[in-house]
Amino acid sequence: MPTAAALTADTPPERLVAFRAPPLRAGKAHIIKDDAEALAAAREVAARIAETAIERDRERRLPYEELDWLSDAGLLAITVPKAYGGAEVSSGTLAEVIALLSAADGSIGQIPQNHFFILHALRLEGSEEQKRFFYGRILAGERIGNALSEIGTKTAQDHNTRLSKDGPVLRLNGRKFYCTGALFAHWVAVVANDDEGRSTISFVPRQTPGLEVIDDWAGFGQRVTGSGTTTLDNVEVHPFSVISLKAVFDRPTSMGPVAQIMHAAVEAGIARAALAETLSFVKKHARPWKDSGLDHGYEDPYTIAGIGEVKIRVAASDALLERAGRFSDIAVADPTVETVAAASVAVAEAKVASTEASLLAGSKLIEFAGSRATQTQFGFDRFWRNARTHTVHDPVRWKYRAIGDYWLNGINPPRHGAI
Missing domain, CATH: 1.10.540.10 (Acyl-CoA dehydrogenase/oxidase, N-terminal domain)
Incomplete structure (x- = not known):
């Protein structure tokens, strides 16, 4: 081999x-x-x-x-x-x-x-x-699939999984959940604390004895991400396969902004798709309300105004996502306290906008398209379900606070992968 x-x-x-x-x-x-x-x-x-x-x-x-x-x-x-x-x-x-x-x-x-x-x-x-x-x-x-988060710890960033020395090799023991992509992976990246309590990432081949990926994800949205359980029973790890996760956040790096801009992008994409389906369906199928005196649903002034609002939110989300990309590239090229903080805040702003746009667009699609749009043949419910499921990855309410503190009080956001 x-x-x-x-x-x-x-x-x-x-x-x-x-x-x-x-x-x-x-x-x-x-x-x-x-x-x-x-x-x-x-x-x-x-x-x-x-x-x-x-x-x-x-x-x-x-x-x-x-x-x-x-x-x-x-x-x-x-x-x-x-x-x-x-x-x-x-x-x-x-x-x-x-x-x-x-x-x-x-x-x-x-x-x-x-x-x-x-x-x-x-x-x-x-x-x-x-x-x-x-x-x-x-x-x-x-x-690469992930085995990062766990259920039952104090916060989603805490880990009970351990990476311990066993002679010339290391051993992983623990249980993970939200293991997005692990079912489809060639390598599973496992986050664990070592014997000194330092956070690490181990690259473990998917078929390694003692590593089991279980297809038990049952969320009402993001249904095919494979985000279920991974168990680790005395899994052998070679030191060559281990890097420090702690070190990534001990100093200013672009890790947080790059991680978060992808989450914002997921929601931005869902929002775009929901809006596109709204425009298509309303033009083709939506009927006017009987009191309107109109011939077509797309002539309804309230529908027109509502779609205008959704379009503005989606466009704003896209613009903030593009802007966040520029700030993130600066942090990648020149990672300092200032550039990383600016990128983190710019990405947080994009994440707030994409969260609100995806939830709004997914909900308004059903409202403006009408009762027929609830039929399962169209699958329109998947947009809101996917957005709602993905947007609870980390709480947007804390992003508002981080953004406000940065602009009002000059306080930099914390350095981790969830801001």
Whole structure:
């Protein structure tokens, strides 16, 4: 089996234990070279995904094939740095790719978020050896699922899962939930505290003995994200597969803004799609209220005004998302206390706007389209359900406070992945 490259005479003894990687993913993934190609590929794949979105949601049909489309198109490697053969797209392009996929299917748009989150942590904290190895696997189309959050801890950012030394190797023990994408992954990124209480990320091959991914996600929205349980029973981990998560937030880095802009992009995409369905359905099918004296539903002045409001909210969400991308790129290029804080606030503003736009657009779609729009054949309820489910990932009410404190009192937001 293949081993990690570049182990030298200077390699610490604990690293000399053979690192055995699973076989490389079968099939050939396209290598995307720049932002324009990434956006073109996203539009093409999103169009295919949209064709079966209603049935996939209704039947809870897990998107194994669709995730292979993303891998084959090279879309899961677009953030790999150019020095390692990737496109290294801008934060704005990454957000737009997520939004395009989310407009096609909100569940599929969410799945790559943690994949890219982990890749950014690798960029910030990985060794040269780790980057060469794992970026190479990603360029081959391999996918990373997450095992980050847990149920039953004091907060969603606390972890009972442990990574402990066992001679020359390490062992993972714990239980995770909200493991988005783990069912479809080649690698599961597990967050755990080490023997000194420091937060770490371990890259664990999906088929490793002792690691079990359970399909028990039963949310009323985002139904096919695979966000269920992962259990870890004495799972062996090689030190080569571990990076520090603690270090990512101990200093000013772009980790928080990059993580959060993708969440905002999921909601922005859902909002766009709900608005597009509203316009199409109202034009074709909505009937006027009998007291209006009008011939067509699209002539109703209240419907017209309401759609105007939704359009403004969606456009504002898109504009703030694009602006947040520019701030995030500054933080990526020059991570200081000031640039990271400014990017975090800009992304928080985009997240507030996308949350409100997606919930409004999903609800108003049913209201303006009328009773016929509630028929399950149209699947219009999925927009609000997906938005409502995804938007509780972290509370927007705290973002309002962080934004206000920054602009009014000059207080920087906390450095973590949820602001």
